[in-house]
Amino acid sequence: MNAPLLSRDLTPMMGGDYETVRRAIEAISVDYRDQPSLEALAGFAGETPEGLQKLFRRWAGLTPKAFLQAVTLDHARRLLDNGAPLLDAAFEVGLSGPGRLHDLFVTHEAMSPGEYKMRGRGLDIRYGFHLSPFGIALVMTTARGLCGLAFADPGGERAALDDMTARWPNARFLEDIQATAPYAARIFDPRKWRAEEPLRIVLIGTDFQVRVWEGLLRVPMGRATTYSALAKAVGRPDAPRAVGAAVGANPLSFVVPCHRALGKSGALTGYHWGLTRKRAMLGWEAGQSGG
Numbered sequence: 001m002n003a004p005l006l007s008r009d010l011t012p013m014m015g016g017d018y019e020t021v022r023r024a025i026e027a028i029s030v031d032y033r034d035q036p037s038l039e040a041l042a043g044f045a046g047e048t049p050e051g052l053q054k055l056f057r058r059w060a061g062l063t064p065k066a067f068l069q070a071v072t073l074d075h076a077r078r079l080l081d082n083g084a085p086l087l088d089a090a091f092e093v094g095l096s097g098p099g100r101l102h103d104l105f106v107t108h109e110a111m112s113p114g115e116y117k118m119r120g121r122g123l124d125i126r127y128g129f130h131l132s133p134f135g136i137a138l139v140m141t142t143a144r145g146l147c148g149l150a151f152a153d154p155g156g157e158r159a160a161l162d163d164m165t166a167r168w169p170n171a172r173f174l175e176d177i178q179a180t181a182p183y184a185a186r187i188f189d190p191r192k193w194r195a196e197e198p199l200r201i202v203l204i205g206t207d208f209q210v211r212v213w214e215g216l217l218r219v220p221m222g223r224a225t226t227y228s229a230l231a232k233a234v235g236r237p238d239a240p241r242a243v244g245a246a247v248g249a250n251p252l253s254f255v256v257p258c259h260r261a262l263g264k265s266g267a268l269t270g271y272h273w274g275l276t277r278k279r280a281m282l283g284w285e286a287g288q289s290g291g
Helices: 018-034 038-045 049-060 064-070 073-093 113-117 157-165 177-188 207-217 227-233 240-248 275-288
Strands: 106-110 124-132 135-142 145-152 172-175 199-203
Touching (some): 018 049, 018 275, 038 064, 049 064, 106 207, 124 145, 124 157, 124 177, 135 157, 135 177, 145 157, 145 177, 177 199, 207 227, 207 240, 227 240
Parallel strands (some): 106 199, 124 172, 145 199
């Protein structure tokens, strides 16, 4: 494969702010208990206090102070308090039809176990790199819909691509940013989250993994769940570690919101694409959902 191309068809809001935001979030991640000042965060981010204030409002719809509050342990616990009953209720109701709606208005289908065992044989997967609110996004699609979404920092594109292609080693991978650009624009622009234009996704995994990923789809924006609660909800209360492994193997980051899975205490725990990015997603969503 040749060096990956990067589509810059998205607006500056969608990607250009993330590097500065990332530096501020890293400072928040270390010092959030001490509630660092705007001046201190601006210094870490290489911005003026006024510039950082404007940037955060543009990027997340929050001030740096409000974002700081959104990534504290207390806030995470509140997400869990609100999220667990909603998750239980969603499982009691069950799926309606072959897919369901959530924040992004997603409709999904799963590949059959036989298809999964083929490890992608006979499958064409198109991919492209695009700017996003969370750095460089690797978007992967099949004829049936979105099948992969990963993230990378500058210089990490090849590693992200290798990670994703290894999941379906027998597939044919075609770089095609023209095919993936509409998906990238749809995923990361809340103005395009419309019920009448659902985002089609296809889940490629084992039966157990798909059940866990479907469980994650039931966790609304502005809420969270724990691995143990998710294990109970998918009928495997004895297997929170196996559920955690399935969460970590989720190939559709952000769309299947594995970032909303937290430790029992509200701790962020691990994230395949980095804890800084997990904090960024939770804070960004706090801005989209009104705090």
